[in-house]
Amino acid sequence: MDILMKNRWKYIATTVFSICMLTACNDKLDPEVDLNQSEEQILRDYNNTGALLNNIYAYMPNGLYYIDNAMMASACDEAEHTLETSTIQKYNTGNWNANDNPDGAWGNCFKAINLVNDFLQKKDQVDLDYLKYDQSESVQQQYKLYVENMKRWEFEARFLRAFFYFELVKRYGGVPLMTEVQGMNPDYSKLGRKSLDECIKFIDKECEIAAQNLPAVYADPGDLGRATKGAALALKSRVLLYAASDLYNNPAWANGFAHPELISLTGDRTEKWDTAARAAKKVIDLTSANYSFATDYTGLFRTYNNNEIILCFRDGANNTFEKNNYPIGYDGGNSGTTPSGNLVDDYEMANGTPFDWNNPEHAKAPYSGRDPRLGYTILTNNTQFKGRAVECWTGGRDGKGVMHATRTGYYLKKYIDPDVDLLLNQSSVHSWILIRLSEIYLNYAEAMNEAYGPDDPHGYGMTAREALNAVRTRTAVGMPAVMDGGQTELRERIRHERRIELAFEDHRFWDVRRWMIAPETLGKPLKGVEITRAGSSFSYNVINVENRTFQNRMYFYPIPQKDLNIVGTSWPQNPMW
Numbered sequence: 099m100d101i102l103m104k105n106r107w108k109y110i111a112t113t114v115f116s117i118c119m120l121t122a123c124n125d126k127l128d129p130e131v132d133l134n135q136s137e138e139q140i141l142r143d144y145n146n147t148g149a150l151l152n153n154i155y156a157y158m159p160n161g162l163y164y165i166d167n168a169m170m171a172s173a174c175d176e177a178e179h180t181l182e183t184s185t186i187q188k189y190n191t192g193n194w195n196a197n198d199n200p201d202g203a204w205g206n207c208f209k210a211i212n213l214v215n216d217f218l219q220k221k222d223q224v225d226l227d228y229l230k231y232d233q234s235e236s237v238q239q240q241y242k243l244y245v246e247n248m249k250r251w252e253f254e255a256r257f258l259r260a261f262f263y264f265e266l267v268k269r270y271g272g273v274p275l276m277t278e279v280q281g282m283n284p285d286y287s288k289l290g291r292k293s294l295d296e297c298i299k300f301i302d303k304e305c306e307i308a309a310q311n312l313p314a315v316y317a318d319p320g321d322l323g324r325a326t327k328g329a330a331l332a333l334k335s336r337v338l339l340y341a342a343s344d345l346y347n348n349p350a351w352a353n354g355f356a357h358p359e360l361i362s363l364t365g366d367r368t369e370k371w372d373t374a375a376r377a378a379k380k381v382i383d384l385t386s387a388n389y390s391f392a393t394d395y396t397g398l399f400r401t402y403n404n405n406e407i408i409l410c411f412r413d414g415a416n417n418t419f420e421k422n423n424y425p426i427g428y429d430g431g432n433s434g435t436t437p438s439g440n441l442v443d444d445y446e447m448a449n450g451t452p453f454d455w456n457n458p459e460h461a462k463a464p465y466s467g468r469d470p471r472l473g474y475t476i477l478t479n480n481t482q483f484k485g486r487a488v489e490c491w492t493g494g495r496d497g498k499g500v501m502h503a504t505r506t507g508y509y510l511k512k513y514i515d516p517d518v519d520l521l522l523n524q525s526s527v528h529s530w531i532l533i534r535l536s537e538i539y540l541n542y543a544e545a546m547n548e549a550y551g552p553d554d555p556h557g558y559g560m561t562a563r564e565a566l567n568a569v570r571t572r573t574a575v576g577m578p579a580v581m582d583g584g585q586t587e588l589r590e591r592i593r594h595e596r597r598i599e600l601a602f603e604d605h606r607f608w609d610v611r612r613w614m615i616a617p618e619t620l621g622k623p624l625k626g627v628e629i630t631r632a633g634s635s636f637s638y639n640v641i642n643v644e645n646r647t648f649q650n651r652m653y654f655y656p657i658p659q660k661d662l663n664i665v666g667t668s669w670p671q672n673p674m675w
Contacts, residue, residue: 142225144244150217151251154258155323157210159265160411160530161604162419162513165200168435174607175440175619177510178626178643180426180433180502190624192647196656196675203269204658207262208276214259216279221251253311257325257333260304264337267297268608269655271672272360275300287665293359298341305334314386322402322412328387329409332533335378339541342370342548343612351614351650352673360670361654371549372556378542379558381408382535389535395474395574399513402529408538411530419528420518425477425488425509426502427495430520435602436504437476439625439640444597445472450578455640464627464638469577475601477509479629479636484516491629491636498628505643506626512602536599539565544592552588566592569599611653621648651675 141147164170165186172179173189188194229241259277266273274289275297292300309330316324340346347367349358363370381389392398392406402412424431446469447453447460453468455461465478477483479490479497490507492498497507515526546554547562555561560568566588567579580591596609610619623642630637651674662669 141220141223144224144226144248147217147221147224148247148251150213151221151255154210154213154217154255155411157206157213158258158261158411158532159203159604160413162413162528162530163422164604167418167422169602170604170607171437171602172435174610175438175622175624175646176601176606177435177437177441178506178624180436180504190644190646192649192652196659196662196671199655199658201269201655203265204655204661207266210262211259211276212279214255214262215277217255218252219279221248221255224248250312253308254325256304257308257312257330260301260308260330261333263297263301263304264333264340267294267301267337268340268612270657271654272297274669287668291357291360291669294346294361295359295363298337298363301337302334305330305337309334314384315388319403323410325409326387328381328384328389329533331377331381331384332408332538335374335381335538335541336533338370338374338377339545340608340612342367342374342545344614345612345653348614351653353650355673357670361673368549371545375542375545375549375556375558378538378545379560381538382542382560391535391569391572391574393573395471396512398534398574399529399531400515401527404529406535407529407531408533408535410532413528413530415525415527417518417520417523417525419513420515420526421520423510423514424520425483425496426500426504427489428484428520433502433504433509435510436506437508437510437601438506438643439508439627441597441601442472442476442478442508443625444594445469446577446598448577450580455638461638469575469598471575471598471601473511475510475512477511479507479627483511490627491631494629494631504626506624507629507638508626510602531603536569537603537605539569540592540596540599543569543595544589547585547588547592551585552583562588562592566595569595575599614653616648616653617650620646622646649674 161169165173166184168179168184168186169177170186171177172184172186179186185200188198188200194200226241226244229237229244232238263273263275272291272294274286275292276289280286308325309327312325312327312330314327316322316326341363346361346363347370349355349362352358352361355361388405389408390405392404398404398406402410421430422432423434426433443453443455445453448467448469453460453464455464465472465481472478473481477488480487488509489495490497490504490509496509497503513528515528518524518526542560543562543565546556546558546560546565550556550562552563553561563580569575570577571579580588583591593609593613596605600606610616624644624646626641626643628639628641630639651672654672656672656675657669662671
């Protein structure tokens with residue numbers, strides 16, 4: 099596997115160098131390491147050691163260009179990628195396996211975990227004596243600052259390790275747990291795959307320890323993007339929500355898999371949901387972090403400095419996302435990730451009722467009077483963008499008949515900066531949000547509803563319905579509150595809200611798996627609209643864009659075959675692969 103290292107330090111140095119070359123934020127979170135030094139010199143220097151930690155952050159996923167410059171949205175029912183030969187399409191056709199998985203998370207995460215383990219082993223080698231014994235006031239202030247930062251580094255690293263382990267667990271189930279750097283010729287078969295329960299408990303504990311020792315906020319804006327107390331608690335919330343979900347508590351789908359402990363948990367489900375609810379509420383109640391809902395929904399995704407953001411990947415100023423996703427008829431645009439009709443049709447009317455193509459009034463003006471997040475997230479036909487109307491109709495500048503034009507009749511708006519001029523090679527700051535406050539409220543709503551139903555506060559100060567409505571009715575959205583319905587009805591409303599609120603944020607691909615509804619969501623045709631213009635009016639015809647497939651084995655990724663070939667039968671392959 100990628101974590102088999104012939105020379106550990108050469109590996110670390112090369113990794114750090116490559117990351118420094120790829121990142122371009124030019125702030126405190128990615129300083130460079132002078133590699134014209136020995137290992138001892140690097141590790142004894144405060145700045146170099148800090149840089150080793152900082153560059154582990156670069157392994158965190160940036161979902162704007164996750165696979166072949168495509169978002170994971172194109173691998174589920176949120177979107178279609180216009181490039182039919184894109185690697186991301188393998189997930190839609192079922193043409194992927196243990197030898198060919200487009201998602202490189204296995205190698206990427208274990209690389210990051212090994213870097214964390216090495217950092218934790220070496221971090222105490224930093225020499226601060228040159229400051230410690232200088233009694234001048236300014237130097238002593240610097241010394242105290244460095245000592246405080248070094249104490250924090252341990253818990254940043256442990257948070258990162260927990261983060262990467264969860265990225266592995268949600269893909270593979272139980273994985274080997276490594277907390278020490280492996281030797282020159284390690285025998286990984288002796289480590290074995292740990293049970294799902296062991297992995298969840300490990301991540302949970304690391305998050306809790308990190309939360310107890312990390313600051314709620316950083317005073318320096320240059321530190322935005324670092325792990326915080328809130329990020330650790332929020333990750334714990336997500337982990338425990340997954341641990342309570344159907345997929346992780348029902349091995350029956352695996353057809354008698356011999357190692358159910360690798361993919362499933364045992365124990366009381368209500369207790370699991372309760373624990374997940376309490377974890378989410380802890381984030382909501384963390385007043386010292388100053389979290390609040392953004393008042394500008396679109397602007398939230400073009401910055402990394404917003405009180406709704408709990409954790410994000412700081413993407414340096416560039417125009418790659420605009421090049422990948424501007425509508426095809428705009429200078430430099432390549433269409434890229436185009437929203438599905440399945441998603442668009444799920445946006446409610448502004449009064450909270452469902453949209454229906456069979457309703458003549460809806461069909462006549464399908465994008466009017468809808469949930470405002472539709473307009474914030476998706477470019478629909480004849481809406482204004484960069485000084486003209488988007489022409490998604492057949493024969494239009496952005497429509498059918500133009501090579502690489504949208505096949506769904508829609509284009510992406512979320513994350514895109516419309517002010518970027520690609521001909522002038524202008525750039526813009528983007529934010530890939532890993533965790534934000536709206537998710538935490540929806541985590542709480544789901545967990546509370548599953549544990550106690552819609553309206554039982556259970557002493558936590560907020561019901562499931564209230565948490566859902568906090569997201570729907572906030573200033574940036576203004577949708578009507580959900581006032582009726584029992585547990586089953588509210589379950590569907592919460593799932594709907596996650597689909598709409600968190601669209602294109604890399605939740606849907608995993609949500610439909612943990613809810614075990616993938617066959618009826620990912621396994622059905624992807625829809626779009628065919629648009630015809632007659633003068634100044636348009637007619638819309640719902641079409642099947644692509645037939646897609648989902649097989650039960652796809653609930654978890656297969657362990658890469660190349661690694662099973664190394665360790666043998668001590669690492670059981672996931673079911674049906």
